[in-house]
Amino acid sequence: MKSEYGQFCPIALASEVLTQKWMLLIIRELNAGSTRFNDIRRGVPRISATLLKQRLGQLEEAGALERQKVEGGSIEEYILTDAGRELKAVIGSIGEWGQRWARDIEKDDLDPGWLVWAMHRRIDLTAMPSGRTVLEIDFIDAPRSHHLFWLVCENGKVDICVKPPGFEIDLRISTRIRTLAEVWRGLRPIKGEITKGRIQLDGHSSLKRQFPNWLMYSLFARVERPS
Numbered sequence: 001m002k003s004e005y006g007q008f009c010p011i012a013l014a015s016e017v018l019t020q021k022w023m024l025l026i027i028r029e030l031n032a033g034s035t036r037f038n039d040i041r042r043g044v045p046r047i048s049a050t051l052l053k054q055r056l057g058q059l060e061e062a063g064a065l066e067r068q069k070v071e072g073g074s075i076e077e078y079i080l081t082d083a084g085r086e087l088k089a090v091i092g093s094i095g096e097w098g099q100r101w102a103r104d105i106e107k108d109d110l111d112p113g114w115l116v117w118a119m120h121r122r123i124d125l126t127a128m129p130s131g132r133t134v135l136e137i138d139f140i141d142a143p144r145s146h147h148l149f150w151l152v153c154e155n156g157k158v159d160i161c162v163k164p165p166g167f168e169i170d171l172r173i174s175t176r177i178r179t180l181a182e183v184w185r186g187l188r189p190i191k192g193e194i195t196k197g198r199i200q201l202d203g204h205s206s207l208k209r210q211f212p213n214w215l216m217y218s219l220f221a222r223v224e225r226p227s
Helices: 010-018 023-032 037-043 047-060 080-102 112-120 176-186 190-195 205-214
Strands: 065-067 076-080 132-139 150-156 157-161 173-177 199-203
Touching: 010 023, 023 037, 023 047, 023 076, 023 080, 037 047, 037 076, 037 112, 047 065, 076 080, 112 150, 112 157, 112 176, 132 176, 157 199, 173 176, 173 205, 176 190, 176 199, 190 199, 190 205, 199 205
Parallel strands: 132 173
Antiparallel strands: 065 076, 132 150, 150 157, 173 199
């Protein structure tokens, strides 16, 4: 990798890798557990496949990840090295700064697909009923072709569906993208939004009562913004 800053300062040298467009978001996804190309791209949906492949190659060149073949197949996984895992603390500090000091959420930031992708990693399955629980999320202000999502919670994992999964829906959640995004970020209290009707729940009364306890929210929701 050619020199960009002409300095041997460690911050300058690290910046040659880390400050390229999309790179921190890719590292965020890798540290959140994504190992396959398509899963990484679901977490960074606006990056092109070509550029994502390039950025992953740069992380490999920098020694932050290794490519491994899935046993018995041709699919590759991207596995963080010690250097890559050490970036988790860096990403965490940047996220805390962003939660506290970055600009407010704007309309162009409100991607319902990404919000559901973030949510599916932060569902407390131990707080849910045993067996399968299917959640339908309806973003009432999203485009018609992109407003319904389903989370199928079963056997210790959560799967995202963009088409009806073929199972009975246990709980329907209807809301605006901004409302749920700001709840997820810890900027609005969920119980208050339910009481005000901004989040509407349709299902068995016990599931509606339990729903707020299923969400573990963003890792940065606990960080308060200055008033």
